[in-house]
Amino acid sequence: MYRKIVLGLAACLALSACGQNDGKKGDAAPAASGVQISGAGASFPAPLYAKWAELQKADTGLALNYQAIGSGGGIKQIKAKTVAFGATDKPLKPEELEADGLAQFPTVIGGVVPIVNLPDLQPGQLKLTGPVLADIFLGKVKKWNDPAIAALNAGAKLPNLPITVVHRSDGSGTSFLFTSYLTAVAPQWASVGASDAVKWPTGQGGKGNDGVSGYVKQTPGAIGYVEYAFAKQNGLPQASLQNAAGQFVAPTAESFAAAAAGADWTKAPGFYLLLINQPGAGAWPITGATFILIHKQQADAATGKAVLGFFDRAYSTGDAAASELAYVPLPAALKDQVRQSWSAVVGPDGKPVFTPAAK
Amino acid sequence: MTATTDIPPAVAAAPPRSAFGAAFDRGFEILCFASATFLLTALGGIVVSLAIGGWPAFQAFGFAFFTSAEWDPVQEIYGSAGAVAGTLISASLALLFALPLSFGIAIFLVELCPPVLRRPIGTAVELLAGIPSIVYGMWGLFVFAPWFAKHVQMPIMMSAKPGTLWEKITTGVPNGAGILSASIILAIMILPFIAATMRELLLTIPAQVRESAYGLGSTTFEVIRKVSLPYIRTGAIGAVMLGLGRALGETMAVTFIIGNAHGFPTSLFASGSTIASTIANEFAEATGVLHTSSLIALGLVLFIITFAVLAIARLLIGRQANL
Numbered sequence: 316m317y318r319k320i321v322l323g324l325a326a327c328l329a330l331s332a333c334g335q336n337d338g339k340k341g342d343a344a345p346a347a348s349g350v351q352i353s354g355a356g357a358s359f360p361a362p363l364y365a366k367w368a369e370l371q372k373a374d375t376g377l378a379l380n381y382q383a384i385g386s387g388g389g390i391k392q393i394k395a396k397t398v399a400f401g402a403t404d405k406p407l408k409p410e411e412l413e414a415d416g417l418a419q420f421p422t423v424i425g426g427v428v429p430i431v432n433l434p435d436l437q438p439g440q441l442k443l444t445g446p447v448l449a450d451i452f453l454g455k456v457k458k459w460n461d462p463a464i465a466a467l468n469a470g471a472k473l474p475n476l477p478i479t480v481v482h483r484s485d486g487s488g489t490s491f492l493f494t495s496y497l498t499a500v501a502p503q504w505a506s507v508g509a510s511d512a513v514k515w516p517t518g519q520g521g522k523g524n525d526g527v528s529g530y531v532k533q534t535p536g537a538i539g540y541v542e543y544a545f546a547k548q549n550g551l552p553q554a555s556l557q558n559a560a561g562q563f564v565a566p567t568a569e570s571f572a573a574a575a576a577g578a579d580w581t582k583a584p585g586f587y588l589l590l591i592n593q594p595g596a597g598a599w600p601i602t603g604a605t606f607i608l609i610h611k612q613q614a615d616a617a618t619g620k621a622v623l624g625f626f627d628r629a630y631s632t633g634d635a636a637a638s639e640l641a642y643v644p645l646p647a648a649l650k651d652q653v654r655q656s657w658s659a660v661v662g663p664d665g666k667p668v669f670t671p672a673a674k
Numbered sequence: 675m676t677a678t679t680d681i682p683p684a685v686a687a688a689p690p691r692s693a694f695g696a697a698f699d700r701g702f703e704i705l706c707f708a709s710a711t712f713l714l715t716a717l718g719g720i721v722v723s724l725a726i727g728g729w730p731a732f733q734a735f736g737f738a739f740f741t742s743a744e745w746d747p748v749q750e751i752y753g754s755a756g757a758v759a760g761t762l763i764s765a766s767l768a769l770l771f772a773l774p775l776s777f778g779i780a781i782f783l784v785e786l787c788p789p790v791l792r793r794p795i796g797t798a799v800e801l802l803a804g805i806p807s808i809v810y811g812m813w814g815l816f817v818f819a820p821w822f823a824k825h826v827q828m829p830i831m832m833s834a835k836p837g838t839l840w841e842k843i844t845t846g847v848p849n850g851a852g853i854l855s856a857s858i859i860l861a862i863m864i865l866p867f868i869a870a871t872m873r874e875l876l877l878t879i880p881a882q883v884r885e886s887a888y889g890l891g892s893t894t895f896e897v898i899r900k901v902s903l904p905y906i907r908t909g910a911i912g913a914v915m916l917g918l919g920r921a922l923g924e925t926m927a928v929t930f931i932i933g934n935a936h937g938f939p940t941s942l943f944a945s946g947s948t949i950a951s952t953i954a955n956e957f958a959e960a961t962g963v964l965h966t967s968s969l970i971a972l973g974l975v976l977f978i979i980t981f982a983v984l985a986i987a988r989l990l991i992g993r994q995a996n997l
Contacts, residue, residue: 384958385958385959386959386961387958387959387960387961388958388959390961391961479847479849484929484934484947484951484955485954485955485956485958485959486747486955486956486957486958486959486960487959488959507748508748508749509748510747510748511747511959511961512747512955512956512959512960512965513746513747513748514744514745514746514747514748514749514936515935518935519847519849519851519933519934519935519945520933520934520935520945520947520955521934522929522930522934522954522955526815526930529815529816530815530849530851533819533820533823533849533850534847534848534849537849
């Protein structure tokens with residue numbers, strides 16, 4: 316028995332040693348042939364960044380090494396300068412950017428949608444307002460046939476079923492956006508507040524979008540919230556929400572784009588803007604961009620140029636890939652504004668590291 | 675190497691060789707000492723870095739960090755009591771379920787099993803130990819939890835009389851996620867470790883001892899109860915503590931199925947959290963100094979609990995050995 320264990324351990328060590336060697340060789344090869352940039356952060360846009368990198372690699376030889384370690388990790392890594400860029404779902408405030416000499420810009424738009432498990436209702440039939448959603452997540456509205464819900468859903472057959480609240484257990488940009496929305500539209504939510512992890516007054520926590528949707532699917536009468544891309548890819552039954560214009564809208568690519576188009580980015584230094592409860596008749600109220608962080612003062616101009624060049628190409632050629640993966644591309648005007656802001660990223664000589672091609 | 679040690683002193687006294695041999699021996703000694711102390715140093719380093727990392731939290735909350743079950747990242751108030759309670763409850767329940775079962779497996783395999791079945795069952799138990807914990811987590815969430823909710827949780831909840839204590843400790847969301855489900859998954863995970871060790875221990879019993887007992891006219895049950903089990907008692911405690919140690923630190927599987935609510939668990943079916951699941955959930959996205967350091971401090975608490983369990987095991991084994 317012990318001999319077996321020892322032999323097994325030895326085999327494992329030998330294997331992992333080989334693996335490491337292979338890894339080193341693999342890493343060394345592209346560095347010799349093309350530029351390699353490293354990034355770390357939010358897991359939400361990771362599939363898209365990987366797709367963009369794959370599309371560009373053939374043309375430019377640029378190799379992107381993106382680690383989806385979470386927004387918090389991305390912020391820590393870029394502050395420690397261990398990566399060329401950080402990525403976060405939760406934008407840093409202008410004063411935070413200033414303190415660390417960082418520039419910030421959005422790459423793509425996503426949003427959060429409430430998902431429900433109500434067998435008697437058609438998907439998308441349920442209508443909710445922000446304050447009612449807040450009362451549900453506060454545990455104040457406990458049954459689906461509560462008058463507050465019934466008043467919004469005249470004619471719908473609401474069951475006498477207890478509401479099971481499901482939230483994210485892990486710290487996440489999705490929770491940040493969702494709680495920011497509840498804070499913005501419902502004064503009673505102030506007792507909980509907005510953050511990527513909060514003290515939930517009620518309900519169960521599922522790990523990741525998978526965990527939340529798993530609990531919701533298995534529990535009749537459950538309500539949770541997930542990223543739009545995840546809900547769309549998995550065909551989860553969503554609820555409609557009332558937006559700032561008083562309209563009930565369903566979460567679609569169009570309603571996210573409407574929220575982004577209605578926003579005034581020119582008045583947002585560092586692009587610090589959450590697309591919460593935006594004006595516009597068709598705007599989805601829980602929308603947000605995901606962001607890139609990069610040091611304004613680049614020690615190596617070539618790296619900074621490669622990073623900005625990557626996102627420049629992605630803006631120009633990557634919209635189709637984004638839509639395919641159920642992300643919403645930025646409006647063209649915003650892309651140009653971002654490109655202009657890149658002049659603040661300078662190399663050791665004080666000159667901008669990247670100049671976008673004139674249109 | 676063997677030459678230097680095996681040669682009689684008279685021959686080894688030849689000057690150049692002896693000098694080399696002495697130096698080599700000295701070097702070898704240092705090497706061995708370094709290997710032996712390396713782990714100790716690493717262990718000390720981990721404790722110190724956890725203590726340093728968690729210091730801001732200990733400073734901010736003082737002793738309340740250990741007694742409070744409040745965990746509020748927005749207000750930045752953190753206490754470890756809820757997670758500690760969840761950890762201890764789920765690990766003890768897991769042990770409670772796994773212990774009799776693993777005893778049964780080990781005794782069956784060694785004493786009663788027909789030789790044809792011995793290998794397949796033994797291998798199956800060992801394979802169970804090789805399943806990655808994330809797989810247990812996914813299986814627990816998507817397969818076990820719905821089954822458990824329908825066939826165990828719902829009948830129990832329906833049959834509980836209102837107002838009784840039983841009703842109080844069996845309330846919860848009827849979807850199979852909670853403290854009890856997590857404990858059962860944990861029990862399945864630690865089962866192979868305890869069972870395999872137990873089997874090895876039973877195999878160490880000399881055949882004469884058992885045969886003498888049979889020779890005196892004991893039944894199989896009497897041999898197991900009065901001869902085999904007392905013989906392996908010391909080692910068995912070690913095996914159990916090994917399992918408990920694993921249950922305390924298990925992360926992924928628990929995170930998937932425990933429901934992840936902070937604070938004290940109020941019933942068997944209620945959501946809870948453990949130290950490991952809280953760290954796994956929040957560490958990646960924790961940006962505030964206090965949040966990060968509270969999570970590191972939680973790690974230190976878990977370290978202390980695990981250390982205490984091992985120390986108690988050592989103590990028990992020592993006492994048994996002296997009897």
